[in-house]
Amino acid sequence: MTDIYLLNVAIADLLFVVSLPLIVHNELSEWPMGNTACKLLRGSYSVNLYSGMLLLACISTDRYIAIVQARRSFRLRSLQYSRVMCTIVWASAFLLSFPTFYFYSRYEPSHTLEAFMEDTMVNQTSEAHHYVCEFQFSDNSTAWMTKVAVPSTQLAVGFFLPLLIMVFCYTGVIITLMKARNFQRHKAVRVVLAVVAVFIICHLPYNVTLLFDTVNMFGEQTCEFSDVILTAKTVTQTIAYLHCCLNPVLYAFVGVKFRNHFRRIVQDLWCLGKRYIAPRRFSRVTSEIYMSARRSVDGSSDNGSSFTM
Structure with missing residues (x-):
């Protein structure tokens, strides 16, 4: 079940990186x-944002059931249940991203054309087009509602809800881990604390800045204040983007079984490469190394603790 969630998190992060x-x-x-292309790009970014955050909440819930509610885990943790949850998450992400798909458009702002004319001192009759992919609204009331609803939903569903879960x-x-008598419990506790700490460190600054910007969006602001807010959003958003790169480390490579399987894949590829480079000289030696490596990896993977995250 956890593998299904991790696969979907990887898909969401990869789509975001693309x-x-x-x-x-x-x-x-x-x-x-x-x-x-403008609508698809901005919409897919929003879908990946919501789906990634909600899937991390699903992973934490899955670990809670597996460790805290161990007696019920056999009934609640099934592949069919995980597929249903992932379907609900992706459907919710698309639904929450509908305003982004609808209101983002490619258009030419009127002020950019005038500024371009002044800076380059070109003839007023020449054609200079500068298109952007941003929100576009037909009236002020729709603009006010959307510009408040979109970041508010992102704050509530994309940060605070996963954080609380x-x-x-x-x-x-x-x-539960502190009560257990297991020699790896302290390592598992450190992994749990690292997962929560990295999530908060990466996403809290940006969401606080986004909240402050949303509250003061329609108030009168100086140019210096607007520049400070824009710079703060850029810096904190970059830190939030970093979390996608840390997800593989936090949710995959810390696991003993995942590292053993990954090591086995590397060894298999190395042995296969040796066979192609020098098939005669390494044919028997590679086979022996390959079999011994598989025995050692298989033996070590079976001894992994169930508390290892």
């Missing part, structure tokens, strides 16, 4: 592609 260069390009210069579940996990 779309990130285009988002950066749009922030630095004009949007080079069409309106459909993770704190509740991992608190119960830590209490």
Whole structure:
């Protein structure tokens, strides 16, 4: 069940990483592609944001059931149940991202054309187009509601809800682990604390900045204040993006079984490469090394503690 959640987290993070260069390009210069690509890019970013955060909450709930509610885990932790939960998470992410899909558009702001004319001292009759991929609204009331609803939903569902679930579940996990008589319990506790701490360190600054910006969005602001808020959002958002790169370390490579399987794959590839490079000289030696390596890895993987995260 945990593997199903981890697979979906990996998909969400990979889709986000693929779309990130285009988002950066749009922030630095004009949007080079069409309106459909604009909607898909911004919408997929929103879907990956919500799905990634909710899937991390599902993983914490799964670990809570497996360790704290161990007697019920056989009934609650099934592949069918995990597939249903992942389907609900992705469907909820698409539903929450509907405003992003709908209101993001490729258009040419009127003020950018005027500024371009003034800076370059070109003729007023020449055609200079600068397209952006941003929110576009037909009236002020829709703009006000959307610009408040989108970041508010992101704060509530994309940060505070997963944070509360993770704190509740991992608190119960830590209490259960401290009561257990196991030599690896302290290591497991440190892993749990690291997971929660990294989540808070990466996402709390950006969400606090986003909350402050949303509260003061429609108030009168000086240019210096707006620049400070924009810089703070850029820096803290970059830190929040870093969490996608840390997820494989926190949720995969800390596990004993995952490391053993990964080591086995590397050894299999190394042995296979040796056979292709020098098939005659290494044929028998490689086979012996391969079999001994598999025995050692298989033997060590069976001794992993059930508390290892």
